[in-house]
Amino acid sequence: MGMSTFPPDISTTGYLVDRLFWLATLLTGVAFLLVVAALGYFLLRYRARPGRKAFYTHGESRGALWMTGGLAILVFFLIDVNLAYHDHHAWDAVWGSPPRAADALRVQIMPEQFAWNIRYAGPDGIFRTSDDVTTINQLHVPVNRPVIVQLSSKDVIHSFFLPNLRIKMDAVPGMVTSLYFQTTHPGTYDIACAEHCGFGHYRMRGFLIVEESEKAFEGWFTEQAGEGPPDLSWGWNWDLPAAPQQAGQMETTQTGHTP
């Protein structure tokens, strides 16, 4: 669990994001306190008094230039480069090491104003076939299993946001984008839309239901499969994500980066 600043972390990688925040807060906090201390000291110490002139310097001596330039470079390496280095490694874990598709649960999501259309491939492992399972706003995943999500959009840009997993990715019409995650705690969590998508943006809420076991997930899946035929109006080939198709839509040909 993260500190109370963040919503509870239920992912294998979320702690990296939280840790990055605390490191950045520590480093920039020190810099900020130094600036405020200098500001406060100067204001108290160097207030105008009768009979005293300010120290006449243009601050362009070699010494002054070395000092400001040197301090700036120091700040750059101690704070900026340091943080960028940590971020670089966090990125590799959160975004750069996708699980093998064979080991993961694969989901396609194509939101529209203002709902999340969700699709699982059926036993054939192929998307947009009649054995698929489709739901609206309910994303069920088993705990502790990697999940890969491919996103596109039916209308405008939406953004698939999982606050408890510290990740989000835009769903862009005409493109397929993706993200992956692995949960650690069963329960029901919020899915939010983070990109303004119209007047119903605020209520474009979905639910991430983390099932407590693979078995519970299988049970839910079988039950859904029996609910009736899936929505076949959208979906795309997982491995060659030509742009998502709507029935009757000409094929378009853009892809996002895919893991």
Added chain:
Amino acid sequence: MTTTHPTARTYLVIYGWLIGLTILEVGVVLAGWPQGAIVTILIATALAKALLIALYFMHLKFDRPLVWLLPGIPVVLGIVFVLALFPDVVFHLVQRM
């Protein structure tokens, strides 16, 4: 103020070049040359024509080099900007095919 001005004869010679290059452009397209050759030739001729107009008709050749900075900055920036868009809107397509 510009110190030297091109003569009417210079203008006519430049004009002749511009006309000639245009005819060349239309010629290679109508002759149905291979696409790769057409693209190369057209970009080269278009740049040559633009340069001729800028240098002679717009007098850049006779201005101080500092004046060149003014059109130079946006031209360079523009090229950089468009190239920076390539990874996002052009190349991912190539990856797929």
Added chain:
Amino acid sequence: MSEQRTSFIRKYIFSTSHKVIAIQYLITGLVFLAMGGVMALLIRWQLAYPWQPVPLIGKLLFPGSGGAVTPEAYPVLFTMHGGIMVFFALTPILLGAMGNYTIPLEVGARDMAFPRLNMLSYWFLFLGSVLLIASFFVPEGAAGFGWTVYAPLSSSTAVLPGWGQDLFILGLALDAVSILMGGLNYITTIMQLRAPGLTLRRLPLTLWGLFYSAVLNTLWLPIVVAALFMVLCDRRLGTAFFVAGPLAPHEGGQVLLYQHLFWGFGHPEVYILIFPVWGLVGDLLSVFSRKPAFGYKATVLSMLVITILSGIVWGHHMFTSGMNPLVGKAFMFLTITVSVPTAIFFLNWLGTLWRGAIRLTVPMLFTLGVVFVFAIGGLTGLFNALQTFDVYIHDTYFVVGHFHYTLAASVLFGAFAFIYFWFPKIFGRQMNARLGRLHFWLSFVFLNAVFSVMMFLGLHGHMRRIADATAYEFLKPVQHWNVFIGWAALGLGLSQLLFFINFLYSLFKGAPAPANPWEAGSLAWTVSSPPPEHNYETPPRVWCGPHEYGVPSLTNGDWLSQTDPQAAKLARS
């Protein structure tokens, strides 16, 4: 061009005088500032008490819903708040008013290089604001796609059909043309009309800030104008430049292209607004510390480096947009390099205060306020540059808090510093210092209360642009902070009444101001307050830089005016 200008209309309405145009910009900007502020309060009310009737003005504004903000009205509120504040309040005050008033006076010119273009520039802004206001009164209401005009929400009439959306885009385009005309004048006047002896090394830092800002506008604003026209074509002419997927009429274009074009301008826009403030801060710290600006050359060069860098870091606004992640990484590393020049001029500000003789006047208070809030704004910017962390806080209130620290807090304090400092010169009267101090301290406290709490909400994942946080389970524990911000924002809004009262009172009843109430060294303070119609009878001869304070060998006073011939012997530069 001048002597026959006698009629009221020629003198005060269609005037080509830079001073009159500056006042026109100032008043327009302040009116829109008040309007944008009221919208901010409505937004905060809705978030604090979702769907409750707005007290007092609710029935008037939202008659259809018994006075409560509706889901349809909420996007209009935040779109217009952003658009108005950025393009019709801060830009007119900082570039329009400050640029027009200070540039000719500070370079020792009789007017701008192109006075008629200058007049046209104001009237394009006016036309743009008319369209903006008209958009509230068309069926289906004003624009609701956010001030960033993201396609395809903005570019598809299938999702937002009203003509109010088009009027907003046209209004922005007209305002952009106005800004470009102004920028053309600023650049030309600063570069070509300087008085004899006023070398580039002797320009006040404010002018450097305005210059860089105008350069950025000249370079990047046209890109977004092109993009806005393409959005209009998408909306009304059936094209699909920025529409793809099921909404597109044919194959469609590229959705991400719009974001690149927009942020190509949008990131420099941050610096367009902050540069004049940075310059002003550099000058005012020097005036009120009675000490030359520390590291003048390094400050000017730092701003130049930031001008260049600002044009190539826009991608950090798009880490979650689905763009190529390697490109994102490149943008992250480019972005953090901005902190080197920023740190340099920040240290120069502190260096100016060091061993100064500090006078805590009202403009100085606001200047120090800028230093404080910009430290927060700048440092929190670093969090946003970190790709992995940004993905989490992107489009949350952390970003909102951050850019309000840089854009709203810093720029607003800068605008107030400008007004308090220049008011005596512009109107020939002093502003009330006691009210001014009260205005500063109340604004300072409330502003930090509002924007720092926003960042905490963002850390908790609170999305921006949502009308009702209570719709989400994970946001319920922090809803009380929305209530807190609501009341703090009300306090912030009410504190601004002190400013408007002070402004109007001083305009008519303020004590008459001397030519140089602040003992400032730059050219503008050598002429009377308010300045004569053509500023200078003969071009002034400049002998030194604008920051010759605390000169040791002077026996009477501690400073040298730029026109003081003694400066040739006594001053260092």
Added chain:
Amino acid sequence: MDRVTSAEVEIPLLDIPAGKFGMWVFLVSEIMFFTGLIGSYIVLRLGASSWPKPGEILNTPLLGLNTLVLLSSSLTMALALQAIQQGRQAALKRYLLLTAALGVTFLFIKGCDYVHMWHKGFTISSSLFGSCYYLLTGFHGLHVLSGVILLVCLWAAASRGVFSAAQYGRIEYSGLYWHFIDIVWVILFAILCLV
């Protein structure tokens, strides 16, 4: 120590008139505006799955003719400036009118081309190529139109005898604008209409 040197009397950055400097700054924004448009066209085209051959849709010989018209107008504009620099008032007026006339001819041919294309079903909304074609040439056409209006104003001023061998700034600056429009067309013609 006396630090006043001759360098300190330096006034403008460039020893060119403010008007010429201003015109160049204006052209900087114009270059960036067309960068936005042409750049968008380039990436939209390269990012599209297929793109028609322009030659199969557009009337290449007609557009080539139009290019010649605009190039000729640049020549006459340059000659107009030269005429007034040598104090030849009548020649100035003649060349200005000729330039404006060539500009109108360009617009007329462009208009015929638009009508013809539109009837063939090639419209602004028919395809991405159509959208780009009409957007880019349309904005260029608007620039030509404003240039023509500018030229007519200059011609009227020239008729009043405003210009002389010592005073020809406005002719020179307007010429810069006119040649810039020409450059834009040269580029559009090659990469939009031919490639």
